[in-house]
Structures are given as C-alpha cells and as structure tokens.
Amino acid sequence: MSETVIRAVRGDITEITDVDAIVNAANESLLGGGGVDGAIHRAAGPKLLEECRTLHGCPTGEAKITGAYGLPCKYVIHTPGPVWRGGSHRERELLASCYGSCLKLAVENGVRRIAFPSISTGVYHFPVEEAAGIAVAVVRRFVSEHPGKLELAEWVLFDDRTWQIYRKAIDKRTGKS
Ligand code: ADP
Numbered sequence: 001m002s003e004t005v006i007r008a009v010r011g012d013i014t015e016i017t018d019v020d021a022i023v024n025a026a027n028e029s030l031l032g033g034g035g036v037d038g039a040i041h042r043a044a045g046p047k048l049l050e051e052c053r054t055l056h057g058c059p060t061g062e063a064k065i066t067g068a069y070g071l072p073c074k075y076v077i078h079t080p081g082p083v084w085r086g087g088s089h090r091e092r093e094l095l096a097s098c099y100g101s102c103l104k105l106a107v108e109n110g111v112r113r114i115a116f117p118s119i120s121t122g123v124y125h126f127p128v129e130e131a132a133g134i135a136v137a138v139v140r141r142f143v144s145e146h147p148g149k150l151e152l153a154e155w156v157l158f159d160d161r162t163w164q165i166y167r168k169a170i171d172k173r174t175g176k177s
Contacts, residue, residue, distance in 0.1 A: 004143045004150045006136070008166035013156040014043035014071060019113040021075040022068070022156075023102050025120065028057050028080045030064065036117045036158070045070040052078070061097035065105050075109060077102045081120030084127065092134055095120055099138040106150070113152040118162050128162055132169035 013022050013036060024040045027033050030052040032041045041048055047069045055078075058064045063079040079102050082094035098119050106114050116135070120126035139153050157163035 002151070005152045006139060006143065006154070006170060007152075008155045008157060008163055008170055010158075010160065010163040011156050012039070012158065013115055013117050014039050016115050016156055017072045019073050019115045019152065019154070020111040021065075021077050021106055021109075021114050022071065022073055023063075023114065023116045023119070024076050024078045025117050025122070025124075026058065026078040026080050028060060030055050030058050030078050030080075035122045040071070040076060043071050044068060044076065048076065061094040061101065063098065063101035063105050065109055073115075075111060077105055077111075077114075079119065081124055082126065084120065084125040091120075091126060092130070095126060095131060095134050096138050099135055100142065103139065103142045103146075103150075103153075107146060112150055114150065115154050115156050118155060118157055118166065121162065128165050129169075132166045136166070136169045 025036050032049060051066045055064050058080055060080045060082050063077050065075050065077050068074055068076050079098040081098050082091040084091055121128045121131045143150060155166045157166055
C-alpha cells in the first residue's frame with residue numbers, strides 16, 4: 001500500500017487539475033463570498049451557486065459536498081472555518097473539525113486526491129502558524145487512521161508567506177529540518 005503524499009504547493013486552487021476534490025473556505029450561508037470562496041464560485045460558474053442554495057447552509061466546523069461544474073475536478077467540499085476572536089471561542093477545535101469533516105466526506109465519496117486552501121487565515125484572521133499546525137496534525141492523524149484511502153492531501157497556497165508556513169509545518173512533522 002503506497003503512502004499518502006502530504007504537501008504544500010503555491011498556486012491558485014481553482015487551477016489545480018490533478019485532484020478529485022478541492023475544499024472551499026466558505027461561510028455558513030454557502031452562498032459565496034470573497035477570497036477563495038469568490039474565486040471558486042467564479043471559476044465553477046452559476047450552477048455551483050444553484051446547487052449550494054439547495055443545501056441550506058452549513059454550520060462552522062462541518063462540511064458539505066457539491067459538484068465542481070466548470071472547475072477541473074469532480075467535487076467541491078465546502079467548510080465554513082471559524083472566525084478568529086482571540087482564541088477562546090473554540091476556534092482551534094472548530095478549525096480541526098473543518099479538516100476532519102472534509103476528510104471524512106472526501107473518503108465517503110471516493111475522493112483519493114484532495115486540495116485545501118488555508119482555511120480561516122484570510123478575512124477570518126486565524127493566525128497562520130497555528131492554523132498550519134492544526135491543519136497538518138489533523139490530516140496526518142486522519143491518514144494514519146485511514147491507510148490506503150488517500151493518495152494525496154495538499155494545501156494550495158496563494159501567497160508566498162502562507163506557503164512557507166505550511167511547508168515548515170509539514171517538514172517539522174516529517175522530521176526534516
Ligand atoms: P477565510 O474566510 O476562511 O479566512 P479567505 O478566502 O479570506 O478565507 O482566505 C483563506 C486563504 O485563501 C488566504 O490565505 C487567501 O490568501 C487564500 N486564497 C484566496 N484566493 C485563493 C485562491 N484562488 N487559491 C488559493 N488560495 C486562495
């Protein structure tokens with residue numbers, strides 16, 4: 001059984017062609033927004049919004065799956081991340097729950113290759129170092145508990161700083177310098 005590749009790449013998540021699903025850092029309405037959410041809806045086209053309307057929103061920390069329409073993958077997994085409000089409002093637990101919910105939905109739908117954005121670290125202001133540590137820990141634990149289910153779990157990071165931070169978080173946990 002081959003090991004799951006866990007990595008961070010720099011790029012635009014709407015342009016990733018070699019995954020089955022991309023994750024959308026959505027809001028609870030699931031009706032679109034700014035940042036990566038806006039970019040995903042623009043690239044997918046209006047049919048994505050039409051399907052999202054049938055879902056009646058999603059609580060923070062949970063996830064829902066849709067088709068990907070004009071995007072070059074099969075599914076979009078939508079998860080509303082927590083808004084950072086100082087760290088004492090279950091933000092860490094909720095962010096971990098986002099990743100866990102996305103991964104669970106992914107394997108239930110036969111997704112073997114999945115790409116995440118940096119959930120909550122844009123307009124939701126979750127500190128990036130901490131978000132990256134939580135994200136990598138949850139993905140690693142899931143992979144070890146579900147051997148053989150995923151070929152690839154990656155983050156696609158838009159800006160250089162965020163990319164470097166996720167790379168470091170991944171390297172730390174693989175024992176690289
Ligand atoms: P949130 O509301 O969860 O904080 P944002 O969309 O504001 O979500 O930001 C999350 C991250 O997504 C930020 O690091 C932002 O730079 C990044 N981002 C924005 N557009 C894209 C894109 N097209 N591909 C990948 N990442 C993106």
